[in-house]
Amino acid sequence: MGETINVLSHSVDEKAASIKRLLKMIFGASTEKTATVTKKRKPKGNSQPKEKKKGHGRNGAADYTGAEKTTVAHAQLKHKDRCPACLKGKVYVCKQPRTLIRVTGTSPLTASVVELEKLRCNLCGEIFTANAPQDVGEEKYDASAGAMIALLKYGNGFPFYRLQNLQDSIGIPLPASTQWDIVRDFYWHAYPAFDELIKQAAGAKVVHNDDTTMKILSMVNETQDAKRKGIFTSGMIAVVDGHKIGLFFTGRNHAGENLADLLSKSEADLGPPIQMCDALSRNVPKDFKTLLANCMSHGRRRFVDVYDNFPDECTHVLNVLGKVYKNDADAKAQNLSDEQRIELHQNRSGPLMKELRKWFDEQFEEKKVEPNSGLRQAIKYMCKHWDALTLFLRVPGAPLDNNVCERALKKAILNRKNALFYKTERGARVGDLYMSLIHTCELCSANPFDYLVALRENSSEVKYQPDQWMPWNYKQAASEIKS
Secondary structure, eight states: OHHHHHHHHHHHHHHHHHHHHHHHHHHOOSOOOHHHHTTOOOOTTTOOOOOOOSSOSSOOGGGOTTSOOOOOOOSSOOTTOBOTTTSSSBOOOOSSOOOOOOOOOOOSSOOOOOOOOEEEOTTTOOEEEOOOOTTOOSOSSOHHHHHHHHIIIIIHOOOHHHHHHHHHHHTOOOOHHHHHHHHHHHHHHHHHHHHHHHHHHHTOSEEEEEEEEOOBHHHHTTTTTSSOOOOEEEEEEEEETTEEEEEEEEESOOHHHHHHHHHTTSOTTSOOOEEEEOSOGGGSOSSSOOEEEEOHHHHHHHHHHTTTTSHHHHHHHHHHHHHHHHHHHHHHHTTOOHHHHHHHHHHHHHHHHHHHHHHHHHHHHTTOSOTTOHHHHHHHHHHHTHHHHTGGGTSTTOOSOOHHHHHHHHHHHHHHHHHOOBSSHHHHHHHHHHHHHHHHHHHTTOOHHHHHHHHHHTHHHHHHOGGGSSTTTHHHHHHHHHO
16 A cells, blocks of 8 residues: 555656646746755845946947947037137047937838939930949849848748738838748858858867757658658757857758768867767767767756755755856856866866765665655766766866757747748758858857848858858958958
8 A cells, every 4th residue: 555655656746747847848947046946045134235237227339339320520619629618728529429329210121212314315216314323233132131031030030921021011022932032042152151160160179969850841741751750950069269150950860960960071180079968869979989978957957847846855966066057157257278177177066076976876875765756867867977967077178068059959949939840951951051150140249140241242252262251250351352
């Protein structure tokens, strides 16, 4: 009877944890911070007043980097004129002018209609047409139009039909089919830069990878004959010479197979890269050796899921991992090198992880954790992948988690959520290119709109020197052409 009660109790606990995970999947989790999970509150009496951040919470003029700036000179006075107030001193230009910000509304794509006057001879019938302005050519959609459509669609998940409805309501029609024609033609101007990103990512020291499900309509009918029925978008973040490169690949291949294709383009004398991913076997390339690191966040989340059933044990684990993350944050704040960072972790995080592993072993050896319970499964997961989870203590540059790749995949997930699918494999390749270029710009703090415009306007130079037109150095190449 007692065993039956235990089995039922465990089943109820597992169902509760499963329902909690399901609710997170449906509605999302606002945060998984330890203080929130454990419902910890700071004492009111002894707590220090929180220091207020400087500023008033508004965006200053310096934040409007894309705004058009205009300088207005004083109407009556100029530099070193006599002061009209005291009639003795001289006025000088202040370093900080008074700034006024004016935000106006406009459609994502605007249009202008230029009417060229035509004159016709009443005798011979010859027609004379006025010359078009220098900035107006025969091309209907310029580089900025293609860049804006690509940025809205693949950077912000704005479907073609939704942009079509918006433009129609403003009186500047832009059919969805026309939008596709524009980004498809734009694809070939940007492809050399995308191909160069892949080549440079192949030689990365650290590579993050993961994948998410996707749908391509033209491949749906092929699932009956295909060996693999699933369709995925793989996301990769490669760290090369201090730059982060974001790549996306959509098709039937898993993340590990796409990573193998990427590493096949690397030089033979390069050592194995550090690979950060979750513990799924499909994320690991079969034909290439990597220094495997598993995501600490995935292991931590298992304790978050079962916290309600085992609050004391989970609080202990979350507090220890919180200290490890604090050490990593200190290393980033101090801008430590990879060697200095691993030394910091070995001195501070090493003892913490050693004690945590000892605590895990005690739970099994002293039978403190019940068989088949959610806590046992969480501990078992950590112990099974312990070497990969603690690679940051042995290899310089090994990251703690795969969060940067998880964030990157949100771009593909947003597109899937709003547009539901790609129609063809060609459409998926176009989407992969634009998402890769746009997200790499975001990782490098570059303006993706300006970058796409630069690729289109300088397509001939990009074709022959793509390494000079990367998101982190394209401005220099563009300025040399203008000069």
